[in-house]
Amino acid sequence: MITIGQYQEFLDRAAAAHGGIIFGLNPYNSSVTPVLEAVEEYVQAPSNASFNAIRNALERMPTDRKIKYRDAIGYLEGVLRAERNEASRLDTETRLRGNPFRVSSDMREYETTFGPKFGKKLQAIGGGGIWMDGGAGEANAMRRFAPTRPDVDCIAFSHSIPSGAAASIRADEESCPNFSYHEIGMFEEYDLSLLAPPQSCDLITDLNGVLYYTQEFDEALRRYLHFLKVGGTLMFTRSAVHIVEGHGKADIGSLADSDYDSLDRWLARILGAKAYRLPRTSSLALKRTSEDVRVPRLKLKDSGRVVEKGHAVTRVYKSYH
Numbered sequence: 576m577i578t579i580g581q582y583q584e585f586l587d588r589a590a591a592a593h594g595g596i597i598f599g600l601n602p603y604n605s606s607v608t609p610v611l612e613a614v615e616e617y618v619q620a621p622s623n624a625s626f627n628a629i630r631n632a633l634e635r636m637p638t639d640r641k642i643k644y645r646d647a648i649g650y651l652e653g654v655l656r657a658e659r660n661e662a663s664r665l666d667t668e669t670r671l672r673g674n675p676f677r678v679s680s681d682m683r684e685y686e687t688t689f690g691p692k693f694g695k696k697l698q699a700i701g702g703g704g705i706w707m708d709g710g711a712g713e714a715n716a717m718r719r720f721a722p723t724r725p726d727v728d729c730i731a732f733s734h735s736i737p738s739g740a741a742a743s744i745r746a747d748e749e750s751c752p753n754f755s756y757h758e759i760g761m762f763e764e765y766d767l768s769l770l771a772p773p774q775s776c777d778l779i780t781d782l783n784g785v786l787y788y789t790q791e792f793d794e795a796l797r798r799y800l801h802f803l804k805v806g807g808t809l810m811f812t813r814s815a816v817h818i819v820e821g822h823g824k825a826d827i828g829s830l831a832d833s834d835y836d837s838l839d840r841w842l843a844r845i846l847g848a849k850a851y852r853l854p855r856t857s858s859l860a861l862k863r864t865s866e867d868v869r870v871p872r873l874k875l876k877d878s879g880r881v882v883e884k885g886h887a888v889t890r891v892y893k894s895y896h
């Protein structure tokens with residue numbers, strides 16, 4: 576929501592550009608009026624349409640007015656970006672609760688998505704080792720593997736168990752003591768000590784899971800790396816994450832397709848882990864190489880579903896050194 580305080584701040588800044596008097600006298604004489612009306616409309620009845628109406632009203636302002644009111648407009652645009660990101664976050668959370676995803680990938684899909692390295696890493700896990708599957712859906716691949724290797728701990732988690740799968744998942748936990756499934760809500764907020772000890776996992780997989788949807792991409796990676804042993808590997812599907820360095824524009828509208836590489840460049844800057852593309856796939860991997868891991872901070876600038884591009888959630892970040 577745009578709060579009354581934010582609305583007032585915008586008014587104050589606009590009024591300051593106008594000698595501090597416009598809105599008290601006759602608001603309808605001002606070229607900011609359509610913007611004001613659109614904001615009021617949105618505050619009263621927030622919707623996609625009323626949100627876009629604010630953007631349109633801003634765009635329609637004459638250039639000289641935009642310059643005059645740039646402080647107020649800059650402030651409002653910041654509020655709108657946060658607002659849009661919040662709407663996108665709520666949308667994702669609502670969808671997570673509803674679990675409308677494809678949640679049934681089996682072993683073959685994991686092998687195809689992560690390539691030959693996946694099978695090799697899985698088989699190489701020694702007795703007492705751990706495979707963790709984040710954003711596991713029905714955890715079909717893991718449930719197939721677990722009974723074949725009772726000496727490997729298999730930990731699956733997701734926001735919530737997909738409807739219809741709970742009974743069979745709980746039954747598998749009973750019959751296969753090395754398999755456990757955790758319904759954790761949002762991974763970004765979950766108490767990590769309830770899942771597994773730090774630096775305990777040999778292999779972590781995330782197939783269109785948390786990293787595919789989260790707004791807190793850096794935090795989710797930090798959390799996965801927390802669980803990896805030195806020498807352990809995280810495999811994850813490439814998602815629509817774009818990272819703008821320096822002063823470049825950071826909104827979905829100004830993205831070029833080549834920006835995909837920006838994620839690879841940013842991953843290469845993680846200290847204590849080596850990033851690479853998994854052979855014969857478009858998926859990515861991080862191998863932990865040191866006790867000390869440092870994931871550079873990202874600041875979310877824009878986020879939303881770009882349906883025509885077929886991506887789940889496009890996220891645009893700025894990275895700070």
Ligand SMILES: C[S@@+](CC[C@H](N)C(=O)[O-])C[C@H]1O[C@@H](n2cnc3c(N)ncnc32)[C@H](O)[C@@H]1O
Nearest residue numbers: 676678679680710711712733734761762784785
């Ligand atoms: C598209 S499904 C993929 C399921 C499974 N990996 C597969 O391929 O069948 C996405 C999964 O990620 C989980 N997920 C997404 N974002 C999450 C988050 N922030 N915290 C916890 N779980 C999340 C969902 O609950 C769901 O299980």
